[in-house]
Amino acid sequence: MYDKHLDTFLAVADSGSFLKASERLYLSPNALRKQVALLEEDLGVELFRRSHAGVELTPGGKYLYQEARKFIAESQSDIQRAKELNRGNEVEIKIGVSLMNPADLLLKRWAKVCKDYPNIQVSVVPFEDTHESFYLMAQRLGKGVDLIGVVYDHQPFIGQNDLTFLRKIPARLALSYNNPLASKDLLTHEDLRGCNILLPKRIEGSVEAKVRDMLSQDPEIRVVELPTFDYSTFNDVSRSNALLLSCDNWSNVNPFLKTIPVDWDVMFDYCLLHAVNPSPGVERFIQVLQRRF
Secondary structure (H helix, E strand, O other), X not given: OOOOHHHHHHHHHHHOOHHHHHHHHOOOHHHHHHHHHHHXXXXXXXXEEEEOOEXXXXXXXXXXXXXXXXXXXXHHHHHHHHHHHHXXXXXXXXXXXXXXXXOHHHHHHHHOOHHHOOOEEEEEEEOOOOHHHHHHHHHOEOOOEXXXXXXXXXXXXXXXXXXXXXXXXXXXEEEEOOOHHHHOOOEOHHHHOOOEEEEOOOOOOOHHHHHXXXXXXXXXXXXXXXXXXXXXXXXXXXXOOOEEEEEXXXXXXXXXXXXXXXXXXXXXXXXXXXXXXXXXXXXXXXXXXXXXX
């Protein structure tokens, strides 16, 4: 099994400094420095070059960084398999959930077939809707949390993770119930003229980029780029007349917003985010869900 100090090593390498890594791991910078120093002593390899600007991987550190994630994933899979064997093949699937990453679709599909798989038990692990919490949860995939149902739009995910596509879901617009357009059941291009349309930061190839390029052709539609996109964005929209790019998965984030279909052909990917090498039980669960979508 792997040395837990490898987790610290990866966090420091990803962050570029002990201070930033300490904020992610909720440990002091000195504690992280000691853990890395112990790992370097045990391995007999210098992993980082230290400077006032932060840390930089040595050639040996770069090699270990590439191989460590594979090794950790394999070790976690082996541990999970051993636990499953001791439980008589009973498998527990832990799904990370939040307002912006609900598990409704997954659980509804699973409820229809769960009686056919009595050895698979499903539980949920709640987390906060902040970028920090999501990234920490993503780093734990395969280590306490098995998967998260996500609306994927070409955004990067931290950690050695993979995506399994389940279905397409329509992109919609969310707006306050006080907005005059809230009385409509379908929004047209004409309805959007004179409106502020809030979109996340542009990522090439994303749904957001497609919507931006499409709407920007009309000078009467104002496209506004958001500095951040999280649950607080939905709160801000509920107090304004702006329209926010959204989908049905996010319709319960704020009860003061209405999510309305739009007369356009724009779709998000709904996927499962999971470790690259999930345990056999998790892999089986994913395969079952894929057949239900």
